[in-house]
Amino acid sequence: MGERLAMNELVLDHIYFKSDSESILNDINISINRGSSLSLLGPSGCGKTTLLRIIAGLEKPSFGSIFFRGRDMSDLPSYRRNFGMMFQDFALFPHRNVFKNISFGLEMKRMSKKDIASRVSEMLELVNLEQYAKRDIKELSGGERQRVALARTLAPSPHLIMLDEPLGALDRRLRERLLSDLSMILNKTAITTIWVTHDHNEAFAVSDLVCVMSNGRIQQIGSPENVYHKPVNITVADFLGFQNIIDLRDLPESMDAHENVNTPENISCGAGCKILIMPDSASVVSEDVASDIANKETFFEKSGMGGDTVISGITKSIFFQGSVRKISITTYMNTVLKRWKSDNVFLINQNKLNRNNCRVKTSGKGEEKREKQEKRQEEREEQERTLFFDIPGHAPIPEIGKPIFLRIDRAGIKIFNQDETQAW
Amino acid sequence: MDRVDVVMSRIIPIMAGGIPVVFLAVFYVYPLAGIFIKSFFDETSFSFLSLFKILQSSRMAGIIWFTFWQASVSTILTLIVSLPCAWVMGTFDFKGKKIVMTLATLPFVLPTIVVASAFQSLAYSIRDISGSSGLLGVTQDGNSAVADFLNWLSSFMQPEHSISMILMAHLFYNFSVVLRITCAFWSSMGKEMKEAASMLGANGINIFFKITLPLLKPAIIASSTLVFIFCFSSFGVILILGGPSFSTLEVEIYRQAAHLFNLPVASCLSLLQILFTFAMMWIYTLIQRKNSRFLPESEKFALRKPACLSEKSAIFLCIFFIIALCGAPIAALIFRSLYYNGTISLIFYRELLLNPSGSIFYIPPFLAISNSLVFALSTLAMALVVGGCAAYLIRKYADLEPGRLSGKFLEPVFMLPLSTSAVTLGFGMIITLDRPPLNLRTSVVLIPVIHTLVAFPFVVRAVLPALRAIPSSLKEAAFIMGASPLRVWMHIELPVIARALSIGAIFAFTISLGEFGATLFAARPELTTIPVTIYRFLGQPGAMNYGQAMAMSSILMLVTASGFVFIENIRRFGHEGF
């Protein structure tokens, strides 16, 4: 423990917070290195802002301690912690102009007028607002206000700087530009930073360490890459914006989905199971290749690892985004699920495709069972599903309304147990 | 479609702006101009020399000095007392807050003579308590201080004519003005500014003086301007509680106009009073202009439960203080209305329903109540419309186009009716509003009109800070999203100013309920209001009359309190702060 305290800039040790008998934070443990940047990521109401306020000293934890550079901060009031905080809507003082806003913290430090003036102009230079010193706050645009708020926060040289949804109040275009400005300025100052955000892209862009929170608990803490590629549970995956999550509970009874899906390690993954298909794990293949893959024995049985899965569907939309194309396809639950369900791994809803005036060849094995399948399917309430994928920009462009066949990397499919831990 | 847009964007603002201007022109400027012209040019025996002689007398200088002095001291005293209470009310959420708030505003409606009586009976009961504790022999060393305090308190509360009585009554009346306006502002200020300052290293004291106070400045200045002007033109308090040795401009105007019928002097003094008020408002506007009027964008109500013992005791102290200041005299008054021959009895209330002498001016209490309510509600509606439109007009011409001279006059001008001598204005109305279509001299309409003249500046003062706090970006955003001006107003501005409007509404309602002078303009038997009834009872000797006056005062407070409940429930937005 002692070592941990000494090594880390900020250590949160078993923080609990209760308000009106409602548990807001539960056993929060975080350590941050000096000069690094941490993002608290989570949906609203997850406790991230409360945690930030506890670090700032604006709230007192119900239990647990905060150590900064080895020193227990618990009893230190916020104004003596020398932490900086940038508020969601900036909380600029409307009765003070830009200069006076930035100088406030310096005045509180009882710096001389001369020092204050030079420090403020230094700050204004840093945020590129040299001409704005005498401006009134209400004359500033949103972006300018943000930069003033940042300059004000940085001016007293805080040991730690916290940003509560610093871009939340701004419109999207401004956000993207300011995000890079902000992280650039912060990098320049090399101060330990804590961001609070609900936008994972923002979190990934600015921080060394991402801490995903939900319901007052830390769900996952790690590098952006780690969190993105290996979400520890479906909550994290969901929050990271992964849309291709299939809940087996959603399936109609007749799909026999309540029957266990057999996975190689024989993990029981019943009806409560959720399956995540990573959007960047797909590549477009021809129908032949697809059926070729599909006709192979299931990869589970074959090797237990490494096999690919094919998903077919109808292209719904395509967005070109430079290096990738974002596509959405309409498919049916069974075409995804049958992959695990039986030997007959590859199935296309013939009727549906026919209706869309599109004939699709199916494999022989599928042919034999076709009529039987058709009958069964007619009886079913078929579940249409939209899945989203990023495919490389240089790949052939799929056509909207036409069938599409996607090969999914083995690593791109993750199965989570009922208790939301990753099963496989 | 285009036509509709033109109506929305052009005609409606012009009409809305026209309402307060026309209202003020017809019911204020025209009658006053009429009486001034008449008194200066119509009197044959009048000489400017004698006028100047009167105005230059040392007595007049003393009156002017005293008027300013008592108004300033009363305002400062009210601020000192009500700001801590406003902090408690604007910061914390606790049970019984609405009751306390209502209690604080009730004095506003009480006739001065009734207040004097309430103070007095309270003083006597305190004296009785301190006296009886002395008799019981508990006045040992430890308790003598308590007894001394009670003795001092009872002697202080005696309505002997003294300056302390005037100040106390002004505090009693105006406490809620500062409390309500500041408290609403305080609670909407949120805690973010303070937290930001704290993060920048400011401790509690620094936060208060460098952040909270400057941010509250618009509300504090707005409410203290109201209080100052109210005390500046104080009449009943000075006359009844101050006694003959104190005289304000307003009292002197009344004396000159009503008793001496010296209209030139009365008009001259009225003009002086108007000029003083205008000058004060002008200065106020200049100060306000320098102030940044930007407020936190959202109207967040950061009320919280008290966390620690000191906060709880602050709340306790605040409640205790309000009960002591406002609750105790009110309780004494209610007690007197129920106390008969050593027992509690409803006889005075029962007697209200009787007209033993068969007087034509008798009115059953429920009719007086309904008259009062009708006038109060029409005043409320008129004051909201006139005051609301006036606030928009000021915002449009004075704030957004500061270059225009006409705009600069607007704000001071709209405050003038508050401090204009009622008797002068009344005389003016008699001689000007005497021909169709404005033959209103004896019309019922005149009563709510006069009440509105006094009430709408309150609406302006309450609404303007809120209106100024609406960032234009909010409106622009709504326009871009395709909302029509009306819809923008309905959905963006109205919710933001609703809270301020309701404060204005409360004051308009209370002013109208408690107003007595103007009601007499057209005091016909069937139009009698509660305050007029109270005065009728107090006009003749006899214990029954006194008891009934107390009973009627209690009913007046009950009606006022139910009015508050009603107004506060109309407002569905901004559920906190009252």
Place this chain on the structure above:
Amino acid sequence: MKKMGYLIIVSLLTIVVASSVVCQDTKEGKQNVLVLERQSKNYDHSVVKKITVMTHDSFSVSEEVVAVFEKQNNAKIIFLKAGDAGEALNKAILSKNNPLADIFYGVDNTFLSRAIKADIFIPYSSSNLKDVDDTLKLDSENRLLPVDFGDVCLNYDKKWFAEHHLSPPAMLEDLIKPEYKGLLAIQNPATSSPGLAFLLTTVSRFGESGAFEFWKKLKNNDIFITNGWKEAYWGKFSAASDGDRPIVVSYASSPAAEVHFAKDKDLSGKGEDASGKNSSLEAPTGVVTENGSAFRQVEFAGILKGSANLELAKKLIDFLLSETFQEDIPLQMFVFPANRNARLPEVFQKHARITALPATLPYDQISEKREIWIEKWTELML
């Protein structure tokens, strides 16, 4: 919106129910039916002539008396209260080019000269003037006709004097005696009409210079001055309030009012008529009227110039001087009727006395000197 409506209804209902619950207890609840009846009475509007009476706040008259006149003349009287006595007269003067009313009621002898100077009244010698004492007729041209009078005098708290074994004052001179130190409450003559009347009493009694000598001594004897009658009577007078002053300047009829509006009214027989009620009680207060210590205030009524209804106005003036109206005056306004034939109610007969030799001053002297005296008084006393 619905919720709002309910709230109005609920709050109004509460008040109405509360008052009607109180009402149930009273057996005499009938009387307010009369008031309601009046409002629903059907007048034939095509023939009914309207006549407006402008008056001051203290004016009152009973329903039945008004009805008598209205029925006789098929007319409707509208009463217009226009503030206190001074304010009301000033309003009448200001509106003389376009009068507000046909008749003005309530010019008293201290304001008489102002009214006559302003020339707003039409002379009318009512035949009923024959029943009025000549001493009350101050306007020889009968532009203003005396309708009632009251005597302003000292009232004292009987109980207080009994308890303190002190005899009540008998005349003005007593007030400057040391034993009466700190006992008297008076009104400011600049703002109150009984206050002015009391000042005039002293002038009448001691002469102009003697009066101010007297006031000087009075000041040393610790008197309490209020701006109005209400504050003095309800705030300082020991018989009517928690105040500590057992002597106050009020009216000679005040003891009658004290009895009439006594708390203990249920002690008296319930069968008696309104005027007889309580009259068997002893008045808690006494008056000092002898030795020129009561000043007579006479109130006048007159027809305003420009009245559109001269004939009816004359009839109303006759009516105001008639016994029907005159007998109603005492219990409505607690002053004495001008008509000597008017029978006084029992409570007046027992508890109010008409001063035999009241202090008076010629009204032209009052009008000439009034402001000077007030000015002088203010300088001396405040």
